[in-house]
Amino acid sequence: MPRYAMKIEYNGAPFAGWQRQDGLPTVQGAIENALAKLEPRAHTIAAAGRTDSGVHALAQVAHCDMERDWVPERLMGALNFHLKPQPVAILDLRPVADDWHARFSAHERRYVFRLLSRRAPATHDAGLVWQVGHELDLGLMQAGAAHLIGRHDFTTFRASQCQADSPIKTLDALRIEEMPTNGGREYRFYLRARSFLHNQVRSFVGTLERVGAGAMPPENVKTALEARDRAACGPVCPPQGLYLAGVGYADDPFAGGDPR
Amino acid sequence: MPRYAMKIEYNGAPFAGWQRQDGLPTVQGAIENALAKLEPRAHTIAAAGRTDSGVHALAQVAHCDMERDWVPERLMGALNFHLKPQPVAILDLRPVADDWHARFSAHERRYVFRLLSRRAPATHDAGLVWQVGHELDLGLMQAGAAHLIGRHDFTTFRASQCQADSPIKTLDALRIEEMPTNGGREYRFYLRARSFLHNQVRSFVGTLERVGAGAMPPENVKTALEARDRAACGPVCPPQGLYLAGVGYADDPFAGGDPR
Numbered sequence: 009m010p011r012y013a014m015k016i017e018y019n020g021a022p023f024a025g026w027q028r029q030d031g032l033p034t035v036q037g038a039i040e041n042a043l044a045k046l047e048p049r050a051h052t053i054a055a056a057g058r059t060d061s062g063v064h065a066l067a068q069v070a071h072c073d074m075e076r077d078w079v080p081e082r083l084m085g086a087l088n089f090h091l092k093p094q095p096v097a098i099l100d101l102r103p104v105a106d107d108w109h110a111r112f113s114a115h116e117r118r119y120v121f122r123l124l125s126r127r128a129p130a131t132h133d134a135g136l137v138w139q140v141g142h143e144l145d146l147g148l149m150q151a152g153a154a155h156l157i158g159r160h161d162f163t164t165f166r167a168s169q170c171q172a173d174s175p176i177k178t179l180d181a182l183r184i185e186e187m188p189t190n191g192g193r194e195y196r197f198y199l200r201a202r203s204f205l206h207n208q209v210r211s212f213v214g215t216l217e218r219v220g221a222g223a224m225p226p227e228n229v230k231t232a233l234e235a236r237d238r239a240a241c242g243p244v245c246p247p248q249g250l251y252l253a254g255v256g257y258a259d260d261p262f263a264g265g266d267p268r
Numbered sequence: 269m270p271r272y273a274m275k276i277e278y279n280g281a282p283f284a285g286w287q288r289q290d291g292l293p294t295v296q297g298a299i300e301n302a303l304a305k306l307e308p309r310a311h312t313i314a315a316a317g318r319t320d321s322g323v324h325a326l327a328q329v330a331h332c333d334m335e336r337d338w339v340p341e342r343l344m345g346a347l348n349f350h351l352k353p354q355p356v357a358i359l360d361l362r363p364v365a366d367d368w369h370a371r372f373s374a375h376e377r378r379y380v381f382r383l384l385s386r387r388a389p390a391t392h393d394a395g396l397v398w399q400v401g402h403e404l405d406l407g408l409m410q411a412g413a414a415h416l417i418g419r420h421d422f423t424t425f426r427a428s429q430c431q432a433d434s435p436i437k438t439l440d441a442l443r444i445e446e447m448p449t450n451g452g453r454e455y456r457f458y459l460r461a462r463s464f465l466h467n468q469v470r471s472f473v474g475t476l477e478r479v480g481a482g483a484m485p486p487e488n489v490k491t492a493l494e495a496r497d498r499a500a501c502g503p504v505c506p507p508q509g510l511y512l513a514g515v516g517y518a519d520d521p522f523a524g525g526d527p528r
Contacts (some may be wrong), residue, residue, distance in 0.1 A: 017450055019391045041280050064392065088388050097388035099451035128348055128357035131279045132324065132396055190277055191359035192325050 010072040012083060013104045013261040014039075014053075016068040019095035020247065021135045026068070033057070035096055039070070042090035046083070047075050048198030056114045056255040060207075062247035064136070066120070067099070068216040069255040069262075071110040102261040116180075116256030119199045119215045124251045126192025137194070138213075138249035144195060144220035151226035152219040153182045153197075155233060155257040161232060162205055165215070167244075170206035175236075177201060182212065195220070197254075201252045207244055269333040272343060273521040274299075276315075276328040279355035280507065280516045281395045285321040286328070290430045294439070295319070295356055299330070302328030302350035307335050316374045316515040320467075322507035324396070326380070327359070329515040329522075331370040362521040376440075376516030379459045383475045384450025397454070398473075398509035404455060404480035406446045411486035412479040413442045415493060418474060422465055423496040425475070427504075429479075430466035435496075437461060442472065455480070458513075467504055 016039070024032040028040065036053060043051040055070040074083070084101040091097065124137040125144050154251055156165075159178040166175050181200040186193055215232065216222045224242065232240040244245060276299070283293040303311040315330040332416060334343070346359040351357065384390060384397040385404050416425075418439040426435050441460040449471055457473055475492065478484045484502065487494065492500040 015451070017388070017391050019394075066282060081434075085387070092389060095391040095394060097391050100386050127345070128277070128359045129352060130356050131277050131355040134279075136392060191275070191357075 009075060011071055011073050011108060012080065012096050012106050013069060013071045013102050013108065015100040015112060015262055016070060017067060017097045017099050018065050019061060020062045020064045026055055026059045032073060038094050038096050042087045043072055045090045046086055054110050056110050056118055057252045059252055060247055063250045065252040067254045068111045068252050071104060071124055073140040079166050100262050104261045108259065109117050113257050114255045115202055115258060117201060117204060117223060118254040120253040121196040121197040121209060121252045123213065124189065124192055128191055137249050138246050140217065142221055145222065146184060149184050149216045149220040152216050153184060154231040157182055160233055161236050162208060164232050164238060164240045165208050165211035167207035168238060173204050175205060177203065177205060209250055210247065211241050212245045214245035217245060218242045223225055227234040269335060270337050271331055271333050271366055271368060272340065272363050273329060273331050273362050273368065273370060274358050275360040275522055276325060276330060277357045277359050278308040278325050279507060280324045285415045286315055286319045298351060298354050298356050302347045303332055305350045306346055306397050314370050316370050317377055317512045319512055320507055323510045325512040327514045329370045329493060331364060331368065342506040359521050364521045373517050374515045375462055375518060377461060377464060377467050380511045380513040381469060383455040383473065383477065384449065384452055386452055388451055388477050395454065398506050400477065402481055405482065406444060408486055409476045409480040413444060413477050414488040415490040417442055421496050422468060424492050424498060425468050425471035426465040427467035428498060431499045432465050437463065437465060468509060470504045470507065471501050475506035477505060478495050478502045
């Protein structure tokens with residue numbers, strides 16, 4: 009069966025996460041239903057990252073197996089047609105080898121988190137950022153973040169329901185940028201690792217926001233990490249600022265850039 | 269009566285435009301209703317630009333007259349509280365002189381238009397951009413735009429229902445920038461003038477999009493302008509990419525920058 013890799017953008021707001029669940033709207037379910045319009049049967053697709061309810065994607069990657077050979081542009085166009093009006097779009101679609109796997113072939117995940125500091129409620133960005141009404145200090149958040157980079161036991165920043173074999177992971181990058189936005193300041197967190205624990209990014213950002221607000225000194229991030237205790241974590245922040253921004257593969261099916 | 273100037277951001281999608289209309293949701297109506305929660309009576313506010321149905325604002329400016337003196341930050345907070353969950357936010361609010369007028373004191377309006385060129389449907393930006401599926405040529409659009417800058421009779425680019433006294437206006441700037449966006453290209457049009465005719469920006473962008481698509485040579489923009497004939501205009505583009513981005517005043521109540 010020919011296999012195709014898909015690069016997928018979605019707004020997570022109306023979905024109960026990526027993973028198919030009976031009776032609930034999910035991104036996986038939406039794409040599998042669209043595939044069933046093209047080849048009527050049960051479809052099961054696999055994704056690089058199983059995003060939680062309300063989490064967005066700029067470039068999720070998944071693969072599907074088809075019965076017949078499709079011209080990639082036609083398959084992409086047909087899927088986008090059947091996905092409408094749901095906020096899910098296939099940005100790119102390429103044929104891959106039978107043993108290429110969106111999840112198991114991936115060696116890197118990249119996430120972006122958008123945190124808005126502004127008193128007036130968000131309008132255009134409502135549901136696309138996590139908003140706080142107070143000021144934040146970029147330098148303090150960066151100092152706190154520095155303690156998290158590298159190979160650590162991240163038990164403190166791991167949800168109790170996390171199914172990973174080990175809490176030991178290597179965080180390759182956690183960069184924070186500040187930018188002016190209409191009437192406020194936006195902070196973007198850029199994270200990169202081979203893989204992440206469940207709720208790891210939201211646990212990081214929830215803790216670093218407390219540091220930026222002046223409620224916790226940056227050194228306490230190190231103390232919390234070394235405690236290896238979920239209770240030492242700051243609050244887990246809400247999902248609507250989180251985006252799966254990219255997936256890295258040694259054999260990248262999308263190399264050569266995006267189509268228009 | 270103390271007068272206050274407001275800087276207002278809104279998502280135009282759910283509104284039948286700025287101007288109050290009986291039985292229809294409008295931005296003016298939403299703000300006047302919020303004011304009536306604070307000082308129960310009929311309120312009438314005036315704005316710098318009466319945006320059409322579906323048009324957004326990043327920084328609309330309006331003024332209101334109150335019976336009692338309000339601490340500006342408290343008045344802004346109370347209005348934002350009562351505006352929720354409508355996508356309208358007061359970003360800044362300042363006391364102004366009795367003879368300061370949001371519309372008549374304004375000497376400049378700035379608009380931004382967001383045009384997305386991408387085959388896959390917009391998800392996060394749905395309703396916030398005008399999307400086309402084909403490629404556009406920035407250089408052609410810039411060459412076409414150059415013909416529009418300066419003082420001209422803009423009858424070609426004026427809606428039949430326009431109420432301005434004269435079709436002669438001076439367009440101070442029309443700059444177009446191209447930027448990569450997730451899976452496509454975005455074109456931002458930045459326009460600046462003392463005032464605009466009804467549908468002028470959407471008539472410009474609709475015409476320049478045809479130029480960018482290769483359907484009309486840039487020189488035809490000059491021919492169309494000189495025809496002084498509505499029939500010579502390209503298609504008027506849809507409203508969802510248009511933003512009132514700022515208003516200029518000699519005596520700017522918001523000078524000194526945005527609050528957080």
